[in-house]
Amino acid sequence: MEQHPSYLMGFDLGGTKMLCGVLNSSYEIVSTTKKKTGDASRSEETFERIVACVQAALDDAGVAASEVVALGVAAPGPIDLRTGTLLETPNLGFQQFPLAERLSREVGIDVRVENDVNAGLYGEYVKGAAGRYRHVLGLFPGTGVGGAIVIDGKLYRGAQGGAGEIGHMIMQLDGRLCGCGQYGCLEAMVSRGAMAREAALLVTNGKAPTIAEKAGTDVSKMRAGVFKKAIDAGDTEVARLVDRAADILGIGMANCVNIFNPEAIVVGGGLVEKLGSSYLDRAAASMRSHAMSHLAAGVEIIAATLGDDAAVVGAAAVAHEHVRESRGGGR
């Protein structure tokens, strides 16, 4: 008698690394396999590495493809979620690339593609910090500021799958330039990238000695850990800059609280991981003093707990649910 397939896989396709996990049916990770994405400007090269990483993950876990119910891939947007096509992902070389179809054919597993930030929040929902709540937002300040929305226990994707761009909420009409081309977005004020660009001025002016030592004026080297070291070393101007970013992040949270009346906001990403509760508590205090008080009273601000595994777990869960729904098995 044939054994019922009982494993799931989740794949996080990042710009610098790819992470593939094999999970049991309770969404517990059995093993993970990590590879560098490398300097992949051509889609076929990137695709070959994805296939190799999936196969290595199966080998590492000692699991056969036939034992896997579904494989979820967390990828940067924009994505046609229905077909699993990556519409435009310049740093991975993808343009209108039918990833779900190609990968499914190659590895012999049902594949579902999900936006990486959505997958990250959903991972925290099914297995991490957010499981107790039905209405949860996710904010992930890092290079940019990712946003995602769970409403009534389900990912909210909007009409074309593009919802959740909370980082591109314009919060200063004459504000700083954002990577999206607009001015004054939340991301342009509070992301690690935005903080780095301001810190570069401090370095130039001799006011950020620790950052000068670790990164010089190279903003791409000013990672979250560098800010943490500067604060620990007593660089007061850097501490002020980080505090201000936390305050503004809290105002962005307040806007979300007023709009969504959520039960919780999960905050993840490198800044929270490195800067810890002093950063998150400051943002939460700012939220509470800027949101409508009856709505602020009902919301928890919580740190993500799954770290790099969040998107792997979330993508696996999304793929699993899709398979169950398309087989008519319900939720």
Place this chain on the structure above:
Amino acid sequence: MEQHPSYLMGFDLGGTKMLCGVLNSSYEIVSTTKKKTGDASRSEETFERIVACVQAALDDAGVAASEVVALGVAAPGPIDLRTGTLLETPNLGFQQFPLAERLSREVGIDVRVENDVNAGLYGEYVKGAAGRYRHVLGLFPGTGVGGAIVIDGKLYRGAQGGAGEIGHMIMQLDGRLCGCGQYGCLEAMVSRGAMAREAALLVTNGKAPTIAEKAGTDVSKMRAGVFKKAIDAGDTEVARLVDRAADILGIGMANCVNIFNPEAIVVGGGLVEKLGSSYLDRAAASMRSHAMSHLAAGVEIIAATLGDDAAVVGAAAVAHEHVRESRGGGR
């Protein structure tokens, strides 16, 4: 054989007037009855007027209470939607007032209370401008800026029923004072009230002759129609002020588009009704130049069509659905 009750009622409880409608089961209005809310600082007086208005509406329509399936009341928030209790409505004299329970007992009809802005959008959804869409936002710039959300065909109310405060999204960190106590909310920049406070300066400086003639420096008299007359009379400084408000309203819409990826935003209220398409088209153009282009492409900006009837229709529909759901009849 007893006839099955086949009418619905909707009641819009405003600060200056109350409007009660009797509807057939297709949510078509059979008749409406309007009364002044009056100077009601005591809850019992206001409540008596509400009861009298409901009974007058039944008389006007020639319908008996026993023929009415449900009565929906659209009221200003905050509201405990579960029990239909008005938590705090200072200008109506209500504080922790169990409106649904009291009114139901008095008139002998099942009563459901809904937030008035939610009811307005839901009316446009079930019978007005927004019926073709599953994911729709409502923005109602007037004295303030009301906001409401329909997701997957259902009103989204959030964890405690307080969602949709889009007007209190902070969009200028050092912006103008808002009625909510914060600075820089969308409402503080684009509401009729905000425009009036700026117009008062123009009047003082002799730059708004038409407004000076119609309202002097009394901001409460600067209704939407007064702005319309000033623009029509060629008062260029007033036209600039209104254009700027439309531009910023469009940036607020852009934020909503980036967050929700909706199919449509319905815009209603006095400013849209009086200023018409020149105002709405300008706001829509601003939205399109500030939202992410792939999301802006998929969204329609449409004017509300039901006017004052929207909240009556929406409240009736909400009450009807609640009765059907609680009787297990499905949606």
